[in-house]
Amino acid sequence: MAAKKRSFGRVRKLPSGRYQARYLGPDGIDRPAPRTFRTKKEADDWLADRQSEVRSGDWQDPDAGAVNFKTYALEWISERGLSPTTDELYRRLLRLHVLPTFAACDVDQITPPGVRAWRAQRLATTKAPTTVAKAYRLLKAIMETAVDDELIRRNPCRIKGAGEESPVERDIATVEQVDALADAIGLRWRLMVYLGAYGPLRPEEQAELRRKDVNLDAMVLRIRRAAPELTTGRRALGDTKSDAGRRHLALPSFLHTDLQRHLDWYAEEGAEGLLFVGEKGAPFRRSSFGRKWRKARVAVGLPDDFRFYDLRHTGHTLTTRSGATLKDTMVRAGQSSEKAALFYQHSNLDRQKEVASGLDAMVRAARKTSKVEPDQKRSGTQRARNA
Template sequence: MPNARGKRRRFGSVRRLPSGRFQARYPGPDGQLRNADKTFPTQRDAEVWLVRKEAEIVEGRWQDPHEEIAFGEYATAWLKERGYAATTRERNESALRLHILPAFDRSPISKITTPHVRQWRAALLDKGIGETTVVKAYQILRAIMNTAVDDGLIQRNPCRVKGAGAAKTAERPYLTVPEVYRLADKVPACFRVLVLLAAFTGLRFGELAALQRHDVDLERRTISVRRAQAETRAEGLVIKTPKSNAGIRSVAFPASLVEELTTHLDLYAEPGRNGLVFVGQRGGRLRRNNFRRVWLPALRAAGLSDVHFHDLRHTGNTLAATGGATTRELMHRMGHSSVRAALIYQHLVNGRDHAIADHVDEQIRQAKRGRGKLSGT
């Protein structure tokens, strides 16, 4: 069809509708003619759209608009393609299966709209699903839809509910040093150093459970984190490398722990260079569920409540921040490649910000005293 300039288009055609808008039509790879899914205010807009559609076909990115892709099929394939660690994969698969697919499984991915997402989220909260769980499900749905945008299946991510991707979680408890020792006194002797190291180095439970004798350097007072233990329903105990390069690190521990750690290695650790530093009370691998049986009674005996083992890591990171650790130093100790978590701990220590303000205030007072001397007042 000749266009307004009298030239025949090489690909597709454009015609003016009675409404005054323009319609684009093009041949798919199968030769079948298809109309654009929308009309255009100008002929130029329609022609630009045809150029882009031709590029999709040439580059192999074209999707037949009549072959709608079901969300469930796409989401399942999406999860399989992610390079998640075992525990993260299991957690995300559970959120997808329990909270997302029941609502969107058979829905064409291109038909899911922001109102649909908003209604789905509200329904989960109305059912009494915890806010943290709903936030996680929303984050996964948003990530899937972001990939759908990248794949050219949709033009815009429908997950645009303000604030839905951020959990408003209560701040976890921070244990003082005396509280840490009080708790360490109440656990069985074989776990005393486990508690102290968690609190004063910020290592995770899985990192501590996977430590071997050769990872501990008593002379240099360092622990090398090279692997971590994960516990999954499908695969059981899994020993893996940290999920990022930042997780492989060497962390210094306080000199006060050298003697206790030496005693622990002599009495409770497995023998040999590759022997585990921490084992269960019956000699097997240390597991979260088994440790919980001694953790809860120890909390009660120490007069503490609502404290998770992971809160010891919170204590260690906060102590490091109060000691003046920089963002980069905190990231190293925590095993994070992102500055986000490190900045949280630096923000907690706002007393240092007051110290800076006090220093500035002292400079102001000195300047005022100097002005008073110059003016003779």
């Protein structure tokens, strides 16, 4: 049967009794429907939807999304100009959590139900909600770029709150525990423990500190660069984690002796000399330091999951208790967002008791000033009823 002409598209009945629809796209290419239809009305409705897309400007090439997701995702990472550590993180998240499910898919084959099923499977398998949240955010960002590239019309990652992390409140070390760690780890690395806690400096920032960055008289460090160590063992010398990471850091005066002694005994010579080097003169390595850290942690009795990086929690908490503002804390820690700073500010049970004690003292002082206790303001009958 000859195709019936109409203002938009064509419909014809096939020998099988089903109906075929096709139309001329804005790109001048004849576009058949991806399926046949049981009735002529179904074919007409499909064409009406395509015509509406063309008129509203929402039409997209149905073949545009036929791009392999793995290829697109790896190109996405390469084009971002990421820091070595972020690049490494994204590729690891892709390899371990995203590609096992979506590597063989085209971009337009990833659907909201598929994303929901993938996330549920990852949560059930890994028992690591923070890692899954990171992987979800990565997938969402890649698919958002696919929307911008007009490969798909809508981002299939639409799970509310799926990219938010809710890390467990971590322990903080006490002043006594920090001192014990510094003693247990040995003289060469003692200062690194103190700078991690009272800087609070990131380990990759300490790894790139040089003599010229130290003003011993003023007790100020200049943080300019960072040298994170990748899983390959390579030191990725580069900028700090953010612009806020480049800063001048005033140290508490009680660290003067440790800083002076470290400069005299362990730092490399010359203005460019590294502050922290190993016994054989090699730059700081996370792997070799990690062994010493674990022994010190065990000796002090801290839990197995207490990381060197957790010393920053101690620094943030003590800085806040000393009266520092949120901005002060952000500057000291080299953080560019309030959210990042607040993540490290803890209010544990001991601190809550301090707050409650302070509140108790304040209320009692106010009542003493007024010289009228709340119980005295009630009638005799009321006091008797509550006796």
